Amino acid sequence: MSSTETVPAAPSLPADVRVGVIGVGQMGADHVERIARRIKGARVSVVTDYFREKAEEIAAGIPGCRVADGPEELIAAEDVDAVLIASPGAFHKDQAIACIAAGKPVLCEKPLAMNPQDAYAVVEAEKAAGRPLVSLGFMRRFDREYAELKDAIDSGELGQISIINCKHRNARTLPGFVDAMMVYDSAVHEIDAIHYFLDEPIVAVQAVLPVPGPRADEGQHDPMILLLRTASGRIVTDELYVNTDSGYEVRTEVLGSRGIATIGQEIARVTTQKPGGAWGGAIPADFRPRFVDAYDAEVQAWIAAVADGSLVAERSATAWDGYLAAAACEAAEAALTTEGFVPVTVLSRP
Ligand SMILES: NC(=O)c1ccc[n+]([C@@H]2O[C@H](COP(=O)([O-])OP(=O)(O)OC[C@H]3O[C@@H](n4cnc5c(N)ncnc54)[C@H](O)[C@@H]3O)[C@@H](O)[C@H]2O)c1
Structure with missing residues (x-):
């Protein structure tokens, strides 16, 4: 992406931020549960996983939640306002950059990438987008x-x-x-x-x-x-x-x-x-x-930032923090x- 003009405008949000979750293993399933049961102002609208049956099992327990065929479909979906990435670290870079290209705020589980070059590519993509879109899951x-x-x-x-x-x-x-x-x-x-x-x-x-x-x-x-x-x-x-x-x-x-x-x-x-x-x-x-309280606070702060347009919560780690860590x-x-x-x-x- 070379200019801010190519980045879609931020979506106007319905009452609840509709979150798409990529990867519903240990951490992703835990985040789905917290968004569905404890977080205010959000609901899980779409999930996807490399193993479709896993995603179907999770979606079945969440009213109004459907399964997407893969990360690309989930990120592009009209019923997804913001994306939570909980796939393994090796996939974070491409999935985070796809969220940025779609103009959707993303909470990416740590690490941002499995090497600094990939993490830097996310930082550059966010810079080109002209606004902060990446929050990083350093919940401590x-x-x-x-x-x-x-x-x-x-x-x-x-x-x-x-x-x-x-x-x-x-x-x-x-x-x-x-x-x-x-x-x-x-x-x-x-x-x-x-x-x-x-x-x-x-x-x-x-x-x-x-x-x-x-x-x-x-x-x-x-x-x-x-x-x-x-x-x-x-x-x-x-x-x-x-x-x-x-x-x-x-x-x-x-x-x-x-x-x-x-x-x-x-x-x-x-x-x-x-x-x-x-x-x-x-x-x-x-x-x-x-860290249950910390995860809850992290996701609640992210949802609040998405809803009020600041997009990244004040205390949150950013893409740059993810690069420094990598x-x-x-x-x-x-x-x-x-x-x-x-x-x-x-x-x-x-
Ligand atoms: N913040 C924390 O304290 C914390 C704790 C544990 C894990 N994590 C992070 O969360 C992420 C997931 O870890 P986990 O323990 O849940 O792993 P996991 O293996 O239990 O779950 C990962 C899920 O992603 C799916 N998956 C694999 N490739 C995919 C792809 N390309 N697209 C979509 N889904 C895909 C897998 O099928 C699996 O269900 C990792 O980045 C990990 O470092 C963070």
């Missing part, structure tokens, strides 16, 4: 604890921040979840959170790989530690362990000159149990229960096979 920006930590950093109450320690743990991953996905699908959340917290880019990444863990026979480096260095010289440790066989835990600890702040202490949020003298509480099985992921992936820090290469913003 909408989590209450993350927001409080961001406020504590911004207010200066923690003093000068020098180190941030992050932990990212999943119960297990599916076979075929290779190291690159551990970076682009898992670490990408901490990478965006660091950009969000500190308002400065990550400029170099180093990988620290311990002795092989539970998926060593599949060649997966799990657990792994990524060291991220930011533009002003802060250091972030991101400890990733995605096959713990227990539950989902993400923690962040910020070390400042005047204080230390920690979020993600499940113990503070769940009811602790004391059966038979033992002490403990439940660990969320995965990200859905842990650039840092590229360096992290290279760091897995390189000694020392690998610099992050970032192009100028179009």
Whole structure:
């Protein structure tokens, strides 16, 4: 697309924003449920999936929802005002660019793309469209604890921040979840959170790989530690362990000159149990229960932005944030096979 004239005008919206959902697997089905049952001002009008029967099963549970034959048909559909992309990351670039070309606002699940070149192409397409159309699903920006930590950093109450320690743990991953996905699908959340917290880019990444863990026979480096260095010289440790066989835990600890702040202490949020003298509480099985309020807030803010014409919510990650994250992921992936820090290469913003 070369000029703003080629971009269709924003659709005038009916009372409810009619959302089309691409990909109704784990995350897409969860978003369909939240839009249908909890989000105000929106309904799911069309769904599609690589496996049509999956889409039919989901549509059957949602009044007024129909199935489209593929992403192209869904994006072009007259009964779709805005698109939520929840297909695997490798398809996000083409589907997001198709939404931009159709002039439709899109909430794209993270990552924006599986490499910075593709992410940059989305940024360029949005720039050519002449208005913001892409919101990116980094939902931690909408989590209450993350927001409080961001406020504590911004207010200066923690003093000068020098180190941030992050932990990212999943119960297990599916076979075929290779190291690159551990970076682009898992670490990408901490990478965006660091950009969000500190308002400065990550400029170099180093990988620290311990002795092989539970998926060593599949060649997966799990657990792994990524060291991220930011533009002003802060250091972030991101400890990733995605096959713990227990539950989902993400923690962040910020070390400042005047204080230390920690979020993600499940113990503070769940009811602790004391059966038979033992002490403990439940660990969320995965990200859905842990971040349910954040996903709800993210999608509600997106719908509100679509309805009021601002198109991208103030707190939301943008296509540019997705590009910055992809650039840092590229360096992290290279760091897995390189000694020392690998610099992050970032192009100028179009
Ligand atoms: N924000 C978060 O916390 C979070 C959590 C989990 C997953 N995600 C992201 O959501 C996306 C989907 O992940 P998931 O766990 O739901 O995966 P999934 O495999 O469970 O679901 C993906 C679905 O997309 C369908 N699909 C595949 N190719 C397609 C195509 N070209 N067009 C349409 N549909 C297609 C698949 O059949 C499947 O039903 C990924 O980008 C992932 O990184 C985000």
